[in-house]
Amino acid sequence: xxxxEFDAAAFGYANRPEVLSGLTLSIEPGEVVVLVGxxxxxxxxxLRLANRLLLPTSGAVRVEGRDTREWDGIRLRRxxxxxLQDVGLFPHMxxxxxxxxxxxxxxxxxxxxxxxxxxxxxxxxxxxxxxxWRRPSELSGGQRQRVGVARALAADPPILLMDEPFxxxxxxxxxxxxxxxxRIQRELKTTVVxxxxxxxxxxxxxxxxGVLDAGRLVICDVPAAxxxxxxxxxxxxxxxxxxxxxxGNGS
Amino acid sequence: xxxxxxxxxxxxAELVRLLGQHIVLVLISTGxxxxxxxxxxxxxxRRPRIGQPLLFLANVAQTIPSLALFGFLLPLPFIGGVGxxxxxxxxxxxxxxxxxxxxVGGLRSLxxxxxxxxxxxxxxxxQLLFMVELxxxxxxIVAGLRVATVIGVGTATIAAAIGAGGLGEYIFRGLxxxxxxxxxxxxIPAAALxxxxxxxxxxxxxxLRSQRASxxxxxxxxxxxxxxxxxLAWSASAxxxxxxxVVGSKNFTEQVVLGELxxxxxxxxGLQVVRKLNLGGTFICDRAxxxxxxxxxxxxxxxxxxxxxxxxxxxxxxxxxxxxxxxYARAGITALDPxxxxxxxxxxxxxxxxxxxxxxxxxxxxxxxxxxxxxxxYEFLQRADGYPGLIKIYELGFRTAPRxxxxxxxxxxxxxxxxxxxxxxxxxxxxDALDLTALEDSRRYFPPYDAVTLIRTPALLRHPEIGRAIAxxxxxxxxxxxxxxxxxxxxxxxxxxDVAKEFLASK
Numbered sequence: 001x002x003x004x005e006f007d008a009a010a011f012g013y014a015n016r017p018e019v020l021s022g023l024t025l026s027i028e029p030g031e032v033v034v035l036v037g038x039x040x041x042x043x044x045x046x047l048r049l050a051n052r053l054l055l056p057t058s059g060a061v062r063v064e065g066r067d068t069r070e071w072d073g074i075r076l077r078r079x080x081x082x083x084l085q086d087v088g089l090f091p092h093m094x095x096x097x098x099x100x101x102x103x104x105x106x107x108x109x110x111x112x113x114x115x116x117x118x119x120x121x122x123x124x125x126x127x128x129x130x131x132x133w134r135r136p137s138e139l140s141g142g143q144r145q146r147v148g149v150a151r152a153l154a155a156d157p158p159i160l161l162m163d164e165p166f167x168x169x170x171x172x173x174x175x176x177x178x179x180x181x182x183r184i185q186r187e188l189k190t191t192v193v194x195x196x197x198x199x200x201x202x203x204x205x206x207x208x209x210g211v212l213d214a215g216r217l218v219i220c221d222v223p224a225a226x227x228x229x230x231x232x233x234x235x236x237x238x239x240x241x242x243x244x245x246x247x248g249n250g251s
Numbered sequence: 252x253x254x255x256x257x258x259x260x261x262x263x264a265e266l267v268r269l270l271g272q273h274i275v276l277v278l279i280s281t282g283x284x285x286x287x288x289x290x291x292x293x294x295x296x297r298r299p300r301i302g303q304p305l306l307f308l309a310n311v312a313q314t315i316p317s318l319a320l321f322g323f324l325l326p327l328p329f330i331g332g333v334g335x336x337x338x339x340x341x342x343x344x345x346x347x348x349x350x351x352x353x354x355v356g357g358l359r360s361l362x363x364x365x366x367x368x369x370x371x372x373x374x375x376x377x378q379l380l381f382m383v384e385l386x387x388x389x390x391x392i393v394a395g396l397r398v399a400t401v402i403g404v405g406t407a408t409i410a411a412a413i414g415a416g417g418l419g420e421y422i423f424r425g426l427x428x429x430x431x432x433x434x435x436x437x438x439i440p441a442a443a444l445x446x447x448x449x450x451x452x453x454x455x456x457x458x459l460r461s462q463r464a465s466x467x468x469x470x471x472x473x474x475x476x477x478x479x480x481x482x483l484a485w486s487a488s489a490x491x492x493x494x495x496x497v498v499g500s501k502n503f504t505e506q507v508v509l510g511e512l513x514x515x516x517x518x519x520x521g522l523q524v525v526r527k528l529n530l531g532g533t534f535i536c537d538r539a540x541x542x543x544x545x546x547x548x549x550x551x552x553x554x555x556x557x558x559x560x561x562x563x564x565x566x567x568x569x570x571x572x573x574x575x576x577x578x579y580a581r582a583g584i585t586a587l588d589p590x591x592x593x594x595x596x597x598x599x600x601x602x603x604x605x606x607x608x609x610x611x612x613x614x615x616x617x618x619x620x621x622x623x624x625x626x627x628x629y630e631f632l633q634r635a636d637g638y639p640g641l642i643k644i645y646e647l648g649f650r651t652a653p654r655x656x657x658x659x660x661x662x663x664x665x666x667x668x669x670x671x672x673x674x675x676x677x678x679x680x681x682x683d684a685l686d687l688t689a690l691e692d693s694r695r696y697f698p699p700y701d702a703v704t705l706i707r708t709p710a711l712l713r714h715p716e717i718g719r720a721i722a723x724x725x726x727x728x729x730x731x732x733x734x735x736x737x738x739x740x741x742x743x744x745x746x747x748x749d750v751a752k753e754f755l756a757s758k
Binding site for chain 2: 051053073074075076077078082084086087088089090091092101102105151
């Protein structure tokens, strides 16, 4: 069964009717799908449709086989981890409280929340002994992003949505976190939909890459197939990553 | 300065009580405003369609001058009336705006990413509010409380004008006696109180903003300090309870002395008396006695007939008193026999001018009016037996429109040359002290102003001994007596209560 399924899903506003048009895409369990496209291509809208922050104006979005219209938004969101570019850590809570937030909303027992938060901090490489009590303002950008990932994973969600999670980091930290991310994903086998405008990031992380342009999915395939694509919209994005060898298009 | 410390020493108990009243007024009003304003601010943030009008209303309330708001609320049922109720309503209205505004502002300025994260993590709107939005907006809200409290401490001084007590009593008493020591005795503690409140809340705000700190501690310390202040203030402000007779007075020296005279005479009969002296002008006292906020006060026949009942006054003193008695009887108020003196308006000029220009009567003013600036109290300017009639009967044309000023400042303004002619009380001690000359009312424009005690008839029937006590005073207070007592308070800086006590002992 597909974990997330877009069935001719479209979304728009009265003054901007085609933010996303006719998206059909199925995401299998344990898969990492990376959606690439320039700003305004509709990437974030896809994520917001998946956790019912938005409802499609036509077509359907199904999560675990059920139409998002039938899901209770609150229940759905607690089953879906979400990592934002600006992280959005709660500044008035400690790192441990941030990580334990969804379990707390789910009314876990206090000691279970604590155990879980510490396990996750270990997982993302922040030893709880020196990080659990800190405030977000006392962390570096990379550390904050790690906390963001730990927080998204806290209630063991089957699905993880990531909106340009490594976009604001310096290149070295970004590479480090991308590797960590792959390790964690292989360990937990979480289904991940990740959005980025960085084509090389897509090639580093994805099992499948989806290329979006002006609200339409141009291609969604394994990286090798995307690299061979003749579509000019894909080619333009590929040109942004000069060090990736291109084959099959004669250049 | 030493006079000030001496004043505080001798009035120690009263100072503590007034300070307590002041704090209670501010705390209750700010507390109610917070209880209403914070939810209103949340509503305004969540539902702008409801919220915008709310914010607008709070804005409007803020723009009404405080004295006007007090006066406006005074005649309303339930929330109005002389005393702390009206003051609390007014202070609460003033505290609302800063609280609502900072609540809305604090919520609006939250980091979008943080709020989005809360929603995306599956928080319900309520969880989002209590776990994220309110904790993060709390420093702003505390900043609003801080502004509201400081405004409240200041505005509460004006509340004394309508009998709500507080440190403003010293300020108004000092104004009416033209005594800066008494004014400072109230103004300095009020300023200190404002600074303390500001400092304490600034500390709390700072602690909340520095996000290293845990949220629990500063809030707990603040709450504990607040509780302590409330308990102390409450116990200090509690005046005598179970009292049965309330004596009021207007806001000038003579009235305060007369109020003391009545109060002490009634206390001599073994009754408990509550003093609401220095209430305000004629209109406030009239409303207070009609609504039952006070049981008795001293009025003047001429004032009663013209200013209260809007009739022409008979120029005969006996007829004026008879008319006064009839008019009040309909309102359930008994006018007791006149106390003996006639406190008519006196048109006053500087003694030097009177001697140089040979001014004797108001008629003589016509020759100089073209170069002169008059200054009158607010009430005199409005009343039919005041300024409009005066210039008509005497055909006076002054150089400028009259300067309106507080009764308590007017004698000094004349002596210092800011104005050239004023209307004052014939019994004022300042006439002699500042070398002023009263011009003769040759055309008998001013009606008789015999002092009479007005008392609510039900109170008189319940306690006939009050009638007996006041009957012993009637006809016994001459104009000379009254000027003497005014002089003792205004110039010798004696306490009105002591002056009244001595007078009663001498009779």
